[in-house]
Amino acid sequence: MRIEILTLFPGYFRSPLEESLLGRAIGSGLLEVAVTDMRLYSQDRHRKADDEPYGGGPGMVLMAPVVAAAIEARQDVPPAWRVLLTPDGRRLDQALVENLAQRDRLLLVCGRYEGIDERVRELGLLDEEVSVGDFVLSGGEAAALVLLEALSRRVPGVVGRAESVERESFVRDRLDYPHYTRPREFRGLGVPEVLLSGDHARIERWRRARSLERTRARRPDLLARRPEEPGEAEEPQAEGAKGRLQRSSPID
Numbered sequence: 001m002r003i004e005i006l007t008l009f010p011g012y013f014r015s016p017l018e019e020s021l022l023g024r025a026i027g028s029g030l031l032e033v034a035v036t037d038m039r040l041y042s043q044d045r046h047r048k049a050d051d052e053p054y055g056g057g058p059g060m061v062l063m064a065p066v067v068a069a070a071i072e073a074r075q076d077v078p079p080a081w082r083v084l085l086t087p088d089g090r091r092l093d094q095a096l097v098e099n100l101a102q103r104d105r106l107l108l109v110c111g112r113y114e115g116i117d118e119r120v121r122e123l124g125l126l127d128e129e130v131s132v133g134d135f136v137l138s139g140g141e142a143a144a145l146v147l148l149e150a151l152s153r154r155v156p157g158v159v160g161r162a163e164s165v166e167r168e169s170f171v172r173d174r175l176d177y178p179h180y181t182r183p184r185e186f187r188g189l190g191v192p193e194v195l196l197s198g199d200h201a202r203i204e205r206w207r208r209a210r211s212l213e214r215t216r217a218r219r220p221d222l223l224a225r226r227p228e229e230p231g232e233a234e235e236p237q238a239e240g241a242k243g244r245l246q247r248s249s250p251i252d
Contacts, residue, residue, distance in 0.1 A: 001101070001155050002032040004080060005144055006070045007110040008049055008062075010035045012141045022149065025158040033148070038062075041069035050113055057114075064117035071109065071125050080107035082127045085140030085147070086115065089129030092147060096130065100147075101154035108147065110140030173226035175219055177210040194236055202236035209233050 005013065013035045017026060025031040039047040043065065050060040074080055081103045090096060100106060109116075109126070120126065132143040152158050180191045194206045212232050215222050 001103075001151070002034070002080075002105045003108060003148060003151065004074055004106070005033070005035045005108045005110065005148075006038050006067075006074075007035065007139075007141055007144070008038055008112050009110075009139070009141060010037045013145070016145055021158055022152055025152050025155065028157075030157045031152055031155055036070065036074075038066055038070045041073065042066045053114060059114035061114050062112060062116040064119045064123075067109065067116050067120050068123065068125055071107065071120075074107055078105060080105035082107045082109065082125065083147075084109045084111060084116070084126050084129045085132070085143040086111045086129050087131050087134075087136065088115075089131040091134075092130050092132050092143075092150070094150075097147075097150045097154065100128075101151050106151070108140075108144045110144050112139040173215075173222045174211045175214045175222070177207040177214065199236075205234055205236040209235055 007013070013033075016022060017033055017035075022031070022033075026033055039049050042049050042063075048063075049066045050062050053059065053061045071082060081100070083100070083106060085108060130143070130147065132146050137143060180195060184191055184196075192206070194202050197203070209232070212228060
């Protein structure tokens with residue numbers, strides 16, 4: 001997958017693209033990311049890319065000639081799917097991530113200030129608009145990183161175990177189940193007995209039930225999209241008391 005980012009602040013992406021899974025995916029060639037400064041497409045000798053809004057009002061607006069030239073310079077073959085990061089867009093969710101991950105090339109356009117000149121939309125230079133939530137950011141750069149991180153996890157080979165991706169929150173309209181690791185005892189709290197049993201069938205039933213329980217309590221709206229399935233809430237037999245101290249021998 002190739003993802004191109006248009007921004008006024010290319011340095012914003014320097015460190016995130018070198019770290020963790022993103023950095024490894026780019027370094028190994030699984031993911032290709034290119035960041036371009038939109039100011040390079042300004043005809044102004046000072047590389048000006050924004051101006052005051054017609055009609056007055058606070059803030060600045062990204063100029064249509066700059067944004068349009070930056071987008072059109074990238075419409076080679078095959079053309080990229082052009083996405084504007086903006087509060088006006090469709091709310092980002094896992095279903096949208098899955099859809100965008102099917103595309104070979106994406107062009108992410110980062111809005112700034114009061115937004116872009118509306119004529120960029122009117123000219124049909126954008127294919128989709130995406131918002132990461134009902135709140136205001138200084139620009140689309142942070143949103144682009146959120147989308148990039150989510151997309152990278154859907155590229156085969158980026159996450160070491162494919163099973164990890166399939167079990168993540170929202171992939172199946174359920175929140176994730178609780179996780180525990182060493183030490184077995186911490187401040188009087190232990191690990192649920194079922195997770196120490198070695199019985200994978202029991203563990204799987206426990207995880208499904210806890211996932212449903214957490215979804216029901218915190219995100220009941222997800223149950224409207226995918227109702228509870230028969231047996232999903234089934235508890236494994238002989239489960240230890242959740243969250244109470246388990247007095248078994250330590251794990252090596």
